[in-house]
Amino acid sequence: MPAENGANQSVEKAISVLESFAGGEPMRVGEVARAAGIGQSTASRLLATLESGGLVERDPQTTLYFLGSELLTLAGVAINQNRVHRAGRQIAQNLAGQLGLGVNIALLRDAELVYLCNFEGPLSPKSHTLMGQRVPLHATSIGKSTLVGTSRDKRTKLMPELVRFTEATITSHEALDREVALISRRGYATEVEEFVLGRASVAAPILDQFGRITAAVSISGPRTTIDLESREAELGRTVVETADRISSGLGYQGPAG
Numbered sequence: 158m159p160a161e162n163g164a165n166q167s168v169e170k171a172i173s174v175l176e177s178f179a180g181g182e183p184m185r186v187g188e189v190a191r192a193a194g195i196g197q198s199t200a201s202r203l204l205a206t207l208e209s210g211g212l213v214e215r216d217p218q219t220t221l222y223f224l225g226s227e228l229l230t231l232a233g234v235a236i237n238q239n240r241v242h243r244a245g246r247q248i249a250q251n252l253a254g255q256l257g258l259g260v261n262i263a264l265l266r267d268a269e270l271v272y273l274c275n276f277e278g279p280l281s282p283k284s285h286t287l288m289g290q291r292v293p294l295h296a297t298s299i300g301k302s303t304l305v306g307t308s309r310d311k312r313t314k315l316m317p318e319l320v321r322f323t324e325a326t327i328t329s330h331e332a333l334d335r336e337v338a339l340i341s342r343r344g345y346a347t348e349v350e351e352f353v354l355g356r357a358s359v360a361a362p363i364l365d366q367f368g369r370i371t372a373a374v375s376i377s378g379p380r381t382t383i384d385l386e387s388r389e390a391e392l393g394r395t396v397v398e399t400a401d402r403i404s405s406g407l408g409y410q411g412p413a414g
């Protein structure tokens with residue numbers, strides 16, 4: 158049993174090392190150790206092991222470590238095995254081409270959403286992918302749309318503190334209560350510069366075969382391009398219809414009875 162516990166602890170520490178790179182920047186051994194909460198010698202040993210497996214790589218000139226290309230293979234397998242991704246990928250891609258805007262699908266994970274895929278139309282270009290990035294529920298339309306049907310108590314437990322990202326971010330549960338009630342009435346959520354300045358979006362929840370909110374889809378773009386001031390109703394209908402199509406692909410057949 159002691160040997161098994163030791164092995165489990167080593168795996169947990171290795172996971173912490175990998176997670177320390179979530180910020181997207183290459184790091185030195187000491188920085189990894191601090192981020193993972195482990196000793197520098199342990200971090201050095203684990204990084205060497207992970208490097209031998211291709212999970213991390215090291216720049217020979219700077220000696221900085223970064224995530225390795227083997228993770229691309231594993232991430233690709235995980236993405237392609239995901240039912241929401243399979244049901245929604247082509248739908249999202251077609252819609253992005255039709256609207257010229259960004260269309261994103263993200264999976265619900267506790268108090269965050271994890272992007273499964275994003276497609277950028279010519280009116281909303283990006284130089285990076287959102288796949289794998291995490292976003293908060295309270296500060297994005299794609300996140301707020303998944304809060305429909307949740308109680309105040311559940312939201313408070315999930316998100317005791319509502320972190321401010323911009324001046325427009327919702328930071329009180331009273332304001333979030335009103336927002337969730339509005340989303341419930343109209344069927345979609347909106348966001349204007351609540352998470353990132355200059356961006357706006359509209360989103361709707363995706364339901365699994367049992368009618369549970371499992372993910373969400375959003376239409377996004379630069380604030381001036383998406384023009385929610387005049388197009389909110391139109392884009393709201395579109396995103397709800399898109400979410401319904403993906404939900405149907407997951408086996409959802411509508412409310413019982």
